[in-house]
Amino acid sequence: MTSSDTTDQRPHDRFDKRPDERPDNRPVTGTGRGATTPDGAAADAGSDEQTPEVVRLLLEALGAKVRIDDASLTRARTDESGHATDAPPLAVVEAEDVEDVQAVCRICTATGTPIVSRGAGTGLAGGAIGGAGEVVLSTARMNRVIEVSPENRLAVVQPGVLNGALNAQLAEQGLWWPPDPASKDISSVGGNIATNAGGLLCAKYGVTRESVLALKVVLADGTLISVGHRTVKGVTGLDLCALMIGSEGVLGVIVECTLKLRPAITGPVPTIAAFFDDVEAAAHACSAITAAHLEPAIMELLDEQILAAVSAHTGVDLVGRGRAYVLLQTDGAGAEATAEQIRAVLEENGARAEFADDPAEAARLVEVRRQVHPAMTRLGTALIEDVAVPRDRLAAMYRKIAEIAQRHDVVIPTNAHAGDGNLHPTFIFSGDEVPQPVWDAADELFQYAIELGGTLTGEHGVGILKRRWLGDELGTDQLALQRRIKAAFDPDGLLNPGKVFAPAEQAPANRR
Amino acid sequence: MTSSDTTDQRPHDRFDKRPDERPDNRPVTGTGRGATTPDGAAADAGSDEQTPEVVRLLLEALGAKVRIDDASLTRARTDESGHATDAPPLAVVEAEDVEDVQAVCRICTATGTPIVSRGAGTGLAGGAIGGAGEVVLSTARMNRVIEVSPENRLAVVQPGVLNGALNAQLAEQGLWWPPDPASKDISSVGGNIATNAGGLLCAKYGVTRESVLALKVVLADGTLISVGHRTVKGVTGLDLCALMIGSEGVLGVIVECTLKLRPAITGPVPTIAAFFDDVEAAAHACSAITAAHLEPAIMELLDEQILAAVSAHTGVDLVGRGRAYVLLQTDGAGAEATAEQIRAVLEENGARAEFADDPAEAARLVEVRRQVHPAMTRLGTALIEDVAVPRDRLAAMYRKIAEIAQRHDVVIPTNAHAGDGNLHPTFIFSGDEVPQPVWDAADELFQYAIELGGTLTGEHGVGILKRRWLGDELGTDQLALQRRIKAAFDPDGLLNPGKVFAPAEQAPANRR
DSSP states (O other): OOGGGGGGGOOOOTTSOOTTOOOOOOOOOTTSTTOBOTTSOBTTOOSSTTSOHHHHHHHHHHGGGEEOSHHHHHHTTBOTTOOBOSSOOSEEEEOOSHHHHHHHHHHHHHHTOOEEEESSSOOSSSTTOOOTTOEEEEOTTOOOEEEEETTTTEEEEOTTSBHHHHHHHHHTTTEEOOOBOTTTTTOBHHHHHHHTOOBSSHHHHOOGGGGEEEEEEEOTTSOEEEEEOSSSOOOSSOOHHHHHTTOTTSSOEEEEEEEEOEEOOOSOOOEEEEEESSHHHHHHHHHHHHHTTOOOSEEEEEEHHHHHHHHHHHOOOOTTSOSEEEEEEOOSTTHHHHHHHHHHHHHHTTOEEEEOSSHHHHHHHHHHHHTHHHHHHTTSEEEEOOEEOOGGGHHHHHHHHHHHHHHHTOBOOEEEETTTTEEEEEEEESSSSOOHHHHHHHHHHHHHHHHTTOBSOSSSOOTTTTGGGHHHHHHHHHHHHHHHHHHHHOTTOOBSTTSSSOOTTTSOSSOO | OOGGGGGGGOOOOTTSOOTTOOOOOOOOOTTSTTOBOTTSOBTTOOSSTTSOHHHHHHHHHHGGGEEOSHHHHHHTTBOTTOOBOSSOOSEEEEOOSHHHHHHHHHHHHHHTOOEEEESSSOOSSSTTOOOTTOEEEEOTTOOOEEEEETTTTEEEEOTTSBHHHHHHHHHTTTEEOOOBOTTTTTOBHHHHHHHTOOBSSHHHHOOGGGGEEEEEEEOTTSOEEEEEOSSSOOOSSOOHHHHHTTOTTSSOEEEEEEEEOEEOOOSOOOEEEEEESSHHHHHHHHHHHHHTTOOOSEEEEEEHHHHHHHHHHHOOOOTTSOSEEEEEEOOSTTHHHHHHHHHHHHHHTTOEEEEOSSHHHHHHHHHHHHTHHHHHHTTSEEEEOOEEOOGGGHHHHHHHHHHHHHHHTOBOOEEEETTTTEEEEEEEESSSSOOHHHHHHHHHHHHHHHHTTOBSOSSSOOTTTTGGGHHHHHHHHHHHHHHHHHHHHOTTOOBSTTSSSOOTTTSOSSOO
């Protein structure tokens, strides 16, 4: 069976249809040797004319770890964004150790084949999806916890370990790895690091970058390097560990992660539900909490539409008590005193604020928040966006979103990690195809976030879905520099070539 | 007056004499246009044969900001390490704004002249010292605080602001920038960022990298780029902000810094003085505190020799109560409860631990710690080293230092930021020239730190003094990659060319 057999089984590709971009993720491999043609057949195919040389070499070297069945190839074409490539990749390799990763990279470099490294496949920007002519290198099976060292407050893990599973294991030793993406039960540590994923706790506990000490990385040609340090401090040479974090698979393949841990949180976790008359007032109150030097662990803002959807979805009735809702938690030493101060600021800013009566009710409120994503998908097809703005511009961003929604006649329920200024405007529409007004509204929204001093992606990454806007935020000079750095790591341009830094003809630096 | 007039006024150059390396910092400028000759005269000098073209162009563009007087040039040849270049730089430019920096870079690129960017000159690795044929670009006068935003918990400052002065200003608004190098009263924010400087508070509050949100950077050709974000989260493109931090002037010139602030620490700061029978026991106790999930703000270990020297220097009698001493402080919410738990762990590990009676005594104890550096210089000529090891290897490193000291018959008083595993073995000797046994001992010490999973510099940087060992830690493949990244930023190799990545003929990747 060849990969081309699967082309009629493509998943829905609702984000494929923007007329001014062909998001087919078709790689340009002009610099590689033995470059593959778009239909996935190697130009210099061996005895079996249907099997590309790279696949033959991979099968020889890695046997059953190389998947070319329809189901595997179809799965690797998409992620949680719903975006899919136009055609399946050549193969999916389920690496089981560092040597497997090196073997794949050597074979792909020898044959000029693009490599898409992939973790749990839970990305929201199409950053780890494989298309025609590409090999998907999965590290999902590299899921061992190699070491936990309380003495050094670190853990060494393979990239495929799931975030939630890791923390369950660490908790047994009174330790904790802070990164907390909403997807933690299904997303992997490697993917988390590759996107510098955020989550609910960043304002107090930092982004993923602050919780990684060292990485082992396989370069495109199979070279294994160790970056970062096992020590708290270390400044020998350039900080390539920090550079790898959030690099979305374009610089190298992460094969081992040394994580900086914290002592597990103990003691009470006061939980506040605050209702407001409108979303701008709620946003102002959140900014006021930051300005008052208070540090909630969680500060999640839900607008009226989100609140209605999530109440309907979970059966927890939060409707009718206000047109905006903020869930707050404090933790650690002094949690209760901090929570009282926070309640005072909320009330000064027009909130009706109530403490959860007991841990069970607090857990119920947090679960409501975690159900935002599934609740949204019940409203229709959901395109989840991810802008971040300076924390005092949260209300301004909400105001602009309302104005954009009205003008384009689109629906944009929006929740926010309000402590971070990170908003998730979610476009809801019918059918699989993104309507033009949605793209137009999204475009305006990104531009306004940048104008406010913000960014077009706070935590999901650029992937395929936002590469068109990359130059708008970075500027021409920095974009050129970033491409030169990419080339320093990957001179043949084989690592995730259709993503982030896709060539200008695929994703122009200047939009439309 | 020309720069060559100053060659007989060189500062003492006690670290210049290692027979197997010529640390003269003489740049190799083969790729530049109009490269200068070693004596500083431009190859294509203009009308005044004594004035190199680059200096003439700088004077035309920047007037009195360009210093060619003996005192300025002599000062720029050295830093707090005591290391000095063999000859003065061509000029020192005191930039006053971003445009000045861009002008210097454009002129230096046009003339192929190396640029050494420099802050307050308090470095300990010779990373910002200027030599023959080089222009020193000082940002010391760019010392404005541009913005303090409590709402966004950030400050925007020019790089020349001193660390201590900044925090004095922030304290008025209840804010704090955590990086706390011992030199904070005389060192600049820009230099702090350029070296990812550490200090006393890193285990609890992170290294400098965790406290920087964004930077404006001028590249070698004068291009201005903005890296990082004004937001808590932001993952658009590669994290060049993190890459700039600790890059020691080889990638670009930092001209503006957006700093991530914390609320100022309030409440009591319990302070413990703990005495031990030997330094290994003290190191074990510090490791035990980390392993017990306790987080002191400060945990400073002084061995017997340091304790004696600093007691003599300050008049505070800490001698005769033990052969090793640890100073600890806790802060923030729960500080007192944490301090009691820490005291219990100390006593379980053989300490005689006492709380300071009052804030005045606590301040006196902290001041004693801060006087380690001046106290050392009273013992003789001091070469301060800076290894870091995993926190559970602290005792092993102390044991090895004692063994090395005995075998080479050298004196190595050693203090440590014990919460970080960061040791400062200080070689004491007579005269200006580093004796061969000191180099041999230092070399063994670096190798052992790397062997333990540590690093040859925790916070001071590579600069000139450690470039010889860079390849030992990074490995050949990563060193080559780091050099390619350097070239992506600075294709002509004009930024700090004699430092960190000095060409192999100046600093071989493999030592001797």
